[in-house]
Amino acid sequence: MTAETNTETAQATGSCCSSTGSCHDGAADVQIGGVTTVYQVTGMTCGHCEGAVTAEISELPGVTSVQAVAATGQVTVVSDSPLEETAVREAVDEAGYELVARA
The missing domain is CATH 3.30.70.100 (Alpha-Beta Plaits)
Structure with missing residues (x-):
């Protein structure tokens, strides 16, 4: 993965989530x-x-x-x-x- 890919994935999943990283149903996760x-x-x-x-x-x-x-x-x-x-x-x-x- 490139740094750009990691940044885009992090933005899609958000940083407000708990340590499980799951404050939503996953529908917004982006796999680049x-x-x-x-x-x-x-x-x-x-x-x-x-x-x-x-x-x-x-x-x-x-x-x-x-x-x-x-x-x-x-x-x-x-x-x-x-x-x-x-x-x-x-x-x-x-x-x-x-x-x-x-x-």
Whole structure:
């Protein structure tokens, strides 16, 4: 967890609670994060390439964040749950590039 995540979770649960941390029914608890997967993609050479890959992968259900870096060929994807690699491969293909493997 990052410091930002810890701060957001603490704010969601509140600090007025007893040592049990439960002054409510838990409905307001916020769980920030998800599954982070790094993929190796070939063919990206510039910012336009990064944008095309990011746009296609971002359309997949459950994806919350995508960061593509042409210089390394790595694409970091954060999603609510694990993604089917086939779906990610198809999205990268649709953008005009090739998913080699998980990095």
